[in-house]
Amino acid sequence: MTKRDILRVAKEREVRLIRLSFVDILGISKNVTIPFSELERALEGKVTFDGGSIDGFVRGEEADMMLLPDLATFSVYPWTIGSGAVEARLICDIATPDGEAFEGCPRTTLRRAIEDARDVLAGARAGLEVEFYLFELTADGLPTTTTSDVGSYFDIDESDRGEAARIEIATTLEAMGLSVASAHHEHGAGQHEIDLNDAAILNTADGLITTRTVAKHVAARHRLHATFMPKPLETLAGSGVHVYFTLAPATDAPADGAGELAEETLFAIGGLLEHAPAFTAVCNPTVNSYKRLVAAWDAPIYTVWSYRSANSLVRVPSPAGQRIEVRSADPSCNPYLALAVLVASIAHGMRSHILPGDPLMGSTYELNDRERETRRIRMLPKSLRQALGELDKDPIVRGALGDHVYHAFRDAKLAEYERYRRAVHPWEREAYLRVY
């Protein structure tokens, strides 16, 4: 879309407000709302905001930041059509006052990672499977962790509000220009999944942000709360984000008898397994994320790949080809940073010709110590603190984030972990209060 196209469409559809959207280091959506009259100025990249008050942007001398809209992301919020106050959004990159790309901008970080990997990943695309829960609201409109839904995988219950909400989320995403591959009930009661088709990697990261936003809006209209918290309930499956990478097809015909996977695919898998402990902090960035990464509900816990095992970290879905599924990330991640570290890991594997060993058959949960040792299989970090330690040690993953984002992310996450460590949790009171 050109600037002129956007102005015309906004006028035709009587858009009154435009949300200039961006995310902070933690992946939380932020926006600056402008009236239609300011749209032209916004499209010129002349709208500023106070970056000093945003997590991870804190650098006094750069407090004034500029919002540079990505014109391709213009979209009208379908739920506002006919409301009398139609809203649209534009996803923005952040720039310094002198127009330079801001190194603390997550979207810019992903752009840079994609650019850096162009030599090996040109034409690569990514898709997502996003899991989330829809819970009831209290009479006061506060979220709960209860659901009237009793369904499981692929169930249909048309009387369930969750079902209706999920369908509306999918149709809303389609109306906003996203390509939805499918939507279905997931394993847990109240748990749902939306699958987005392959798109350019940057657009896929935008897609997760949009999905989270839309799900929350639509759920609220159904008097439900959509949560992308990785593990809201101990007894139910956690919510993950499975990222599918489609590598560009190999240009050379394989020689006779060569393995069914292209060597580039094997190297990409090798890179992912090599850097998995380090990218976990970014792909699983909350203390709650590590309650999902346990040996249950097919969550990955080891650096293992396979064709069919549902709990491997990396899977090559059939038909085997250039598609790779990374299964560890969760929807609390900042998708720009998560995709940046995944792209950098894949690129490193391809450049360094890292082979991943043979694929594993069966469940990874049954691996014994000897098998793990002889196959050099590592366990994913068990806590956010451990994950940050692994991130510190990996120059490739740190390099993908860049110094500014790495330090801001690390500081924020260490503080979060420290708050969690100091908190006294209900489990502790239940276990110890009477005993001691």
Place this chain on the structure above:
Amino acid sequence: MTPAAKIASSGEALIQFAEGLARIASSGGGAKALATHLASAFDAAVLIEDGDWRHVTLAGAGSRPVPPSCRESIANAAPDTDGVVRLSSPGEACDGIAVRIRGGEASLGWLSVFPNADATEPANGALRLAAATIAVELSRDAGGGKSRRKSFWDRLLSRTYDDPIEAKDDASSRGIALATGYVAVAIEAEGLDESSAATKLADLRRIALETLRSGSGEIVVLERGGGFVFLCPAPLEIDAQNVRTAATLIPRAATKAHFGAKVVGGVGRAAEAISAYRTVDEARESMFVTRRLFGGSRVMPYDDLGIYPLLLRGGASAEELRAFGKRILAPLRAYDEKHQTELVRTLGLYFQVGQNVKTAAAELSVHRHTVFYRLRQIAEISGHDLDSAHDQLTLRTAMAIDALNSH
């Protein structure tokens, strides 16, 4: 007549003795193998020391006391006209003779022989012949690091070492960090034009090394026949897996590099360093089988060739056959045991009824879809394609061996 006496008295025996020395030297047996040969031929203890009086090897000593070095005895004795020195150490039962090992004008060391009680003293001519052969070995070792290293691998592959620690120590003294395990990859190019063969082989060596490059240590390159054997360090199972995968990618890398000729190769199974000869043999056998039976430009691992390597050898011992059957069926048996399934039984029955799914289903009292499902599982778990004639032969043979050996 003792062997030494026979060598001394018969021209034919001396020729046979010389041929024996040449055979060992040409196969890269090294000083140790030569010393062992001499100890047997002369019925004596044989000590070899280098020009700096460093111990090279000792053979045939048994419980006989032999001095750690003959430096002092030789220094105290006067050489006779043939350069042979008579040794005696008062008070010790170590009377013997020594001969200088010469490389041209240079002195490369000493060969000392201590005949057993009833043995005849070897003739000077036989001793000098032996010393000349040892000189070739020591010259090779003294010819710089590269030569010393090559000599080590030649020795390792000619099964010179009996003890892994001895092999490791020898490797270490030559600046080689011996890995605990190795996987060999044999590669040859087919249809090379004679005029450009040398250049092409250099290209093939480079392409293969780039494809096999490993994080686990130095890859040893050995020239064998019209191609190469790459001995790749594989300390862990995953390293062996990655060598196999990388090796199968070599033809593709050659195509990408516009190599312009067919590349055929084989990959051996992982072996401990001291048994590296086994993986080399397997790699070469796999290459041969691949060329003869599969065609095209490809590299195939030994494990993927089923029964063919055993057929290539012209048969196998009962133990080898049992091991083969066990190895092929092991994944299916493990799965059956763990999941209480009947994959091995289903496979046997499927073959027994001429691969007729309907009949197999009736025999097993299951629906034919169940048989199809099990056959897919069998293919996936065993890694054998039931539609491939080669894989069928392997599975059928393994089933037959299993049936013949079941109690």
